[in-house]
Amino acid sequence: MTDLWGLDDAALVPTPLGRDGANEPGVDDALLDGLNPPQREAVLHRGPALLIVAGAGSGKTRVLTHRIAGLLSTREAWPSQILAITFTNKAAGEMRERVSALIGDEARGMWISTFHSACVRILRREAEQFGFKQSFTIYDSGDTRALVKRLIKDSGSDTLGLTPGGTASKISKAKNDLHDVDSYRETANLSDPREQAFVEIWRRYDHELRRANAFDFDDLIGQVVYLFRAFPVVAALYRKRFRHILVDEYQDTNRAQYALIRELTQGVPAHTLPDQRGEIPGASLTVVGDSDQSIYAFRGADIRNIVEFERDFSDAKVVLLEQNYRSTQHILSAANAVIKHNFDRRDKNLFTTEGDGDMIVGYTGYSGHDEAQFVADEIVSLQTTGMPWSQIAVFYRTNAQTRALEEILIRSAIPYKVIGGTKFYERAEIKDAMAYLVAVANPDDAMSLRRILNVPKRGIGPATEAALQSFADEHDITLRDAMRRVDELGFGPKVTGAIRTLATLLDAHSQAENPDPGSVLADLMGRTGYLDQLRASPDAQDAARAENVEELIAVTREFRKANPNGSLIDFLTEVALVAAADELDDSEGQVSLMTLHTAKGLEFDAVFITGVEEDLLPHRISANEPGGPAEERRLFYVGVTRARKRLYLSLAMTRAQFGEVTVAMPSRFLQEIPAELIDWRQSPGFVNGRGGSQSRALNARQGGARQGALGTGAAPRSMGRYPSLPEGEKKAFPNTIAEVRDNSGLELVPGDRIRHKDFGEGRVSAVTGVGAKRVAEVQFDAVGKKRLLIKIAPIEKL
């Protein structure tokens, strides 16, 4: 097995070329500059299949871009013959840029995209081949859930205990395993009434999707595989075209994606070619991955895809990249130590030549808020030493953990952005507006139509909606057609008029020739009175909703600016396929907050992993899933290896969940890290002991500058409760501060004494910023220095 590591000299000799028989591709030396031996080998190898086992931070993106650049610069491949699959759209954009930077404009014409984007592209081209229209739209998980929910209710299956979420994810799982209803049915236990109901729901779900001219996420992959298998001529088209296929994050591919790769890399037999001659060999496949970073088993990722690569693809070459160029040795040692506890893996040791670096910092808070305060204090002190906000990230296992973090970050005047999570596009008003756009772009989609039928209020209630739907079903027409024929339904004049007005408005936009999405949306939101209604509402939240809709209009305008010919369909597709990590904008000076899953593939100078507790990381639910705990460990490993220079691990003794406070234990992963690597600012040790040591731990508090014993009476008080923000403030758009507690009139100058609700008394040492963003730096008597956003801080001048 040692030869697989590619570290001995023999491995440096390039393998003979499969393509034109030359011994070594004439890759320019400049493209190999600064690459270590295995990296070079990964760039230079030519053959049918190459697996690059790339440990975290080992420069795999560099290898991939240089490999592509090499293929292009030697004219071994035209740009159009290259298909590179990345995990996010952002990664795709970066890869394209880096290839361009290496070899210039030639990079245009390559397909570099995510699995889903590539499949949409293929499906749009070929939709008419198998009964879809080119204008199909994409159902996101929320849409899927809503549809499934309706089907369950209509069929009365809810009495059998079928839940929308469970059923939707079961369908998704089956589709990721490349099943369709019929193939699933054959393996299902149909004597179980629940299973029978499930199959029936699934069948109707697929039927509804097709009627709506829509695909769900999983269909995007699965239907392309189906398309290739059912139409060999179509498959031949793409097999001929893509000669070099490169797949990043291969350890997270699922069965459907694997099947897609297999389909694309097959050779083309002569008889399917136009002239019936000249068989075409299969494309060359390069995959990059690290089984230690496989964290998506829950959505069907199959680690066997990478483990058994050599068996699957004959003549496969394996190159191992082990040298890490990202993190300090202390961080790598911690990562190595933790991942070693997973058995059943090929042993691997990340190393660096860059030195030990700083110690890992540990902290145990009393509550989630206390932990968040530690994070905020450390972020401020990092920033004070010159680290930009954008180089700092806070990770967590569950999205629910953002709440406490956000509250404290806002108060500490730290600019931040939550990546992913409760997304902009999941807000009700945004979904409404998007439903209008879908209704215009894809008139067949009944679901978006149903959503907007009575939004804003038009007097069209459930009864009217049901009547429309049954009319549509009776005449075998779409819901939209039924609306056009509203006169035949015998509604009252008011309702009839409302429906006709809406149908006419939508039709006018549907028929326009490649309209500007921004103008369409602005017109719809204006003409329907949607915006006016929100603006006229006395509810302060509605004003914020109106602003969100205006924000969406701005987004559509931006889209048209970036894609001058971008259609409405293009816009909807782009929105449907954005990944959380695509929201990252490194030019902005903001701290990034995200889940550990979203963090995959990213890196930051300083990383905080929060909530390192049993039942949270590893998550409780994973304990009973096969391979669950091991996957949680990989997740932690992914988090640790994102850090370049500084790593912080924090936890809380108690955590609020479901409105109840639960006691938390330190995560097993903490014990797996050698103790000498962690500098505990406040150790979790006392959690086991209980009692006496607790006050010792309390006294050890106070972030960076340890100030020895505090008044034992004062300290516990200050850490316990953080009052929740006033109503309205929590609902505010992230990073905007609502007007509830308004201190903006409060004049502070250095030297003033103030009292803070939680921190006690202190003296203002500096005031910076203007207007709503004025920040006071305060030296508190008991808890040290803090930065406070004056406008909302619970403070008073003394």
Added chain:
DNA sequence: ACGTCAAACTTTTTT
């Protein structure tokens, strides 16, 4: 048809 109030559920991770 629509608004108000109590009850129930939620939180594992995502393209």
Added chain:
DNA sequence: AGTTTGACGT
């Protein structure tokens, strides 16, 4: 704790 669903009254 916060959001969504159901029942009920107008």
